[in-house]
Amino acid sequence: MTIDRAAVDHIARLARLDLSDAERTRMRTELAQILGHAERIQSLDLDEVEPTSHSIPLSNVMRDDEARPSLPQEEALRNAPDTEDGRIKVPRIIEDA
Amino acid sequence: MPDLHWTGARELARMIEGGDVTAEEIAAAFVARSEAVEPSLHAYLHPTFDEAIDDARAADRRRAAGEARSAFDGVPVAYKDIFCTRAAPTTSGSKILDGFRPPYDATVVARCGAAGLAMLGKLNMDEFAMGSSTENSGFGPTKNPWDLERVPGGSSGGSTALVAAGGTPWAWGTDTGGSVRQPASLCGLVGVKPTYGMVSRYGIVAFASSLDQAGPVTRKVEDAAALLQLAAGHDPYDSTSIPRDVPDLVSGIDGGIDGMRVGIVREFQGAEGTQPGVAQRVEEAYARLEKLGARLEEISLPSFEHGISAYYLVAPAEASSNLARYDGVRYGFRASGAPDIVSMMSRTRDEGFGDEVKRRVMLGTYALAAGYYDAYYGKAQKVRTLITRDLERAYEQVDLIVSPTSPTTAFRLGERTSDPLAMYLSDIFTVPVNMAGNAAISVPCGTSPDDGLPVGLQIIARSLDEQTMFRAAYAFEQDLGWIDSAEGRPSL
């Protein structure tokens, strides 16, 4: 199978990866190779098969609605690259590129 | 007294109990050994040697006061850098988390701490556990103590290299598609992938949530059972944790395997790319199991051939979502000088992630994208169902399933980095087990005649049947006697 440049660009944008041209070119071949290998399951007839998203048969796992202590502000912000007035500072927010 | 650093954890506990040695002396021995081998291995990302010695001293004081936290109080342990720890940074092998200090401990770490284990440090790994060689670490590769030109396997290669070199009696790794069993096999160790849901995932940096499971890396089977016992069991902070008491994994371990039915997988006979020396040692292992009283039966797992294809859609898909949080906003690396949020996030992720991570994030995003979901992620989740059915059918016939852990012994650094698919195929025997959630262990079966490197036997058991799995592995290990012999130790 082949993957065109437009697809790679679209996926890279969805994934927020500012890939270089070289990387995009390499991705085209590598993704095609790996997905090509995955083509083998395309042929299987799986219409009657239920998907498995959890390998354990658990359901209704819930916690009681009880508030617990939160992190102190300085702990919450300790790893933040940039803060201002107890908030995390980020560059101008724009819509999808 | 034998070299402390070649002594197993349970034996060490017995020696402390008998007053032959103190926890501090033990910690000092492993710190010394770690410092000796680290320059050639690069197993550590964040050593915490001083703290380990202090913790061991405190354990000795507790024991003197009759307040020991457990039989292992003061015994050293090391963690793959994927476990969140307050006491040391946690990077998951990625530059994007360089310097990250978690405000909490993973449940595994908390439980081992409650048992008094002294942390030697955090160990190297493939970035976000994506890899089979530890060459994908953002902080340089780890070497295999059996041959410094070769990889220790991965992604838990730091853990297996350090245990194999005698730098720690035991260590924790994580296994999403074979990341504990395969490196254990390549380093001549015991590696366990417990039943999905047996060990809490809380505080373990997620790779593929529905497949990730933490497991022990040890030299001896009894130590693997003991370490798993310390951390396993229901955790209310993990919704996928099985709400059930863990049976005693250690005491019945020497029960033998007489009459056990062991399945040999027809489809794996002469599987593509299996190294002859590996095939030979594994065949001998089957024969040894039979000699020990097991009844060998051939079984068929037709869907296993699709395991890799399905795994390399499911795992990257979940990973693409799990890794979305690394965006330079709340923690970790942030690319500088970006004019707006989109370019800041995109540059941070491009500069912060390594090639393999970017490859899998792209792959997973593709598999989930509109128009591709049904063909890729959807189908892969259905193949998972087929694999599970195959195993259920097999368990009507047998108690355990055996196979090689890895089709080859340790390969050379750089040998497969240029060929991702070849690298992926080294997980062919381990991946289906994660897809079904079953328990599995890799146990050494000597070295390969063609290259003198360790070979591992994989023993797969029903979900929650770790007891049977450990009994078989223990019986095999005891009868082989390899690990306690001189051949069982790399000449490092």
Added chain:
Amino acid sequence: MSTTVEDRYKTTIGLETHVELSTSSKMFCGCEVGFAGEPNTRTCPVCLGMPGSLPVANATAIEYTLRIALALNCTIAPRSLFHRKNYFYPDMPKNYQISQYDYPVGSQGFLEISGDFGTKRVGINRVHLEEDTGKSIHVGGSGRIADSDYSLEDFNRAGTPLVEIVSEPDIGSAEEARAYVTELRALLESLGVSDVRMEEGSMRVDANVSVALQGAEEFGAKVEVKNMNSIRSVGRALEFEEKRQRDALANGETLVQETRHFDEKTSTTSSLRTKEFAFDYRYFPEPDLVPFQPDPEWVESIRDALPETPAARRERFATTYGLSDYDVGVLTSSVATSDWFEAAATVYAGEPKRVANWISADLFGLLNEAGIELAQAKITPAQLAGLVQLVDDGTISGKQAKTVLAQMFASGSDAQDVVADLGLQQVSDESALEAAVDEVIAENEDAAAKVRAGQLNTIGFLVGQVMKKTKGRANPGIVNDLLKRKLG
């Protein structure tokens, strides 16, 4: 809107409502839910999306969601799933929102609304549970996101349980939309699952509006309207948008699919973005959570425990209390008001109608002046009933009662005490009454004579005259004795 020109067109509106649940803790972690407090002081590894953290669902949030779904006549899914909705945004810690996709908790329900347009059922497409995001403050420029220099993130709100209620496109006008939001808000309030404050953002409404020629096969271009922060704004925004689209079509313009922002000040909408490509959220089942399969008995017990709906309550107030439409409107405007009225009505001996009038007219007047809610008022339902009682038995006049009410409202004291303080109570002191009695005798010679002559039944007339003179304040018994003595 009903001039012939506009009737050539058909307006189609669908409303998407997000409601923050008033649980004690967040949806997937133990952090406290709340508004106040310093930024980033109600966070933990889970709601900050820290590496390794995992979600565990809040049982009460799920129960509240079931309550809402049942109250909206939805079918409850025997098995529902959480999905991940993947998109990058700095106020979303994990860069995916845990939400629901093809297996929501509730679906196929309806909400009945009424107004000048009559009564109609608006279909409820789905009711699902998800988590809220953090809050961004935009710094620089006008403070709007568009021209800001940078933004600041506070994650106190991140992870608050959020229920999304999606209506079918059954709403035909701004007026119907206002009615829908009003009714939905009242219903949610009655369920006690949220404080439904649109101004604070605990209830948020987005609209999809499209106008097309009557009888057209397809809907017109779908225009999403955001930032309507009150029921009034919903009405105004949609009126404007409806007219804008009708006029555009009338002028032969073609409408584009876009998202528009409502401006409170100008009461107009302006284009935020035109959607040239659909977002690709890459939904997939949340692997960190397991399916939810509600026990049918539990669901039924929740259904049985549902409180009276606002509609039913309005009906009951009209019939059992015989209240006017106006009073019903005022007294059911909030659960608190309804309960207050019913509390007063039960203590009050007379016609509930009378208490209703005192609340809707006088008490609400005072509340508006003071600018407070009934809940914050000092006066109790029993005290108001007591006041009306005093008017009924002539202790004080209606006019006096208004003064007394004002005092009670200010001080929170009983009617009797206020009456005493203002000296409006009966006079029993003989010396104080003697003058009045003498005057009455002087003014009614014949009557007085009859009494002297022994016609004692005439004394009642004279007592009445004294009562009149004293504006009903005189103690009739004392007056009687005085007259007997003076005419004996």
